[in-house]
Amino acid sequence: MVPTSLLLHFFMEGTETRTCRLNGGLRKMLFLVWVLVLSGLTLGQEPGPGGVKVVVREDSDVVLSCSLSTKESIVTGVFDWKKDEGLKExxxxxxxxxxxxxxPGQSEEFKGRVSHFPDELKHGNASIIIRNTTISDSGNYSCVFPRLQTPQRFYINLVVAAAPKPRVTTINATSAWALLQCDVHGASLTSVVQWRDGAGTRLPAEETRTPETRDHYHxxxxTTVTQTGRYRCVVTREEISHQTQAEIFxxxxGKVCEDSSREVVVGWIGGFSSGALTVGVVLVLLVVTKIIVIRRKKAGTQTRTSSSRGPALR
Structure with a gap:
């Protein structure tokens, strides 16, 4: 019996192509590795109520698995992937x-982003890969083999989660407190944003959410802090067990206010001293002026008295 072989193509940097041939004995194991490579950012697969649950990060590629248990060839057969109970092709x-x-007939949102594995069709493998996933790709998918004697159907629940990075700044500060702001663009409806101190304790904060697109929020x-230290803004997506964070010191x-108060007191005292000095100078001038005027008045009176008496009689 001639062993079967599997031909794999590895694309590196979009230009160079490398080819290798492996014996059929390693085919199954290698395909599983290949699937993991293609869905390198897949965060988890677990059984769901209607099938398998697959969780990935936004903008990653994901493989949705679907294979016949009999491993019979489907090269000349039919398989159909649909989403949301058949509403989308x-x-x-x-x-x-x-x-x-x-x-023709593919839903617009999937055009150019979905492909299958031609070399695996002869082994009954109808798996597909969806590239550059978006949050709107989340939903229930079905894989159907309609022309089998006993039709088979598989279900996958896909969850695509955003993992945005926060940006932190100090928007106001005094000697006693600082007002910190955390901005998160591209967050999803279920994103949880928290301020935490150096010990990891959650801090009270005021949150505002503004829609950016149909699936994303700003x-x-x-939060206001009153102690020196490092503070972190943490964004959590619990469904994918993923966190991103940013830190600020x-x-x-407590010295700015003291210095300011001292400056105010010194300024007031200096102003008072300067004002008192000015008043003193004015008073001295007034006194001197009054003395001069009085002396002039006395001198004028004496002159007039002498003139009124006239020359003495002999």
Whole structure:
């Protein structure tokens, strides 16, 4: 029996192509590795109420698995991927004709982003890869083999989660406190944003959410701190067990206010002293002026008295 072989293509930096051939004995194991590589940012797969739950980060690629248990070839067969109970056409393969080689009918949001694994069709593998996932890709997917004697159907619940990075700034400060702001663009509805101190304790804060797109929000979170230390803004997506954070150092000196108060007191005392000196100078001038005027008045009176008496009689 001639062993089967699997041909894999590894694309590096979008230009160089490397090819290798492996014996069929390693085919199954290698395909599993290949799937993991393609979905490198897949964060978890777990059974869900209607099938398998797959969780990935936004902008990553994800592989949705679907294979016949009999491993029979589906090269000349049919398999159909749909989303949201058949409302959206994701990928349809019919004996070599599919959405990527001219078949019409694919939902607009999936065009150019979904492909299958042609070399795996002979092993009954109808898995697909969705590239550059968005939050709107989240939902329930079904993979159907409609022309089998006993039709088979598989279900996958896909969760695409945003993982935005926060930006922190100090928007106001005094000697006694500082007002910190955390900005998170591209957050999802379920994103949790918190301010924490150096010990990890959550701080009271005021949050504002503003819609940016249908699936994204701009979150602003403000908090006031009164102690010197490092503070972190943490963004959490619990469904993907992922966190991003940004840190800022705050120094509360307590000296600016004291210096300002001292300046005010000195200024007031200096102003008072200067004012008192001015008043004193004015009073001295007034006194001197009055003395001069009085003396002039006395001298004038004496002159007039002498003139009125006239020359003495002999």
């Amino acid at each position: 994701v990928f349809l393969y019919d004996a070599g004709i599919h959405y990527n080689n001219g078949r 979150i602003t979170l403000n 705050v120094h509360i000196s």
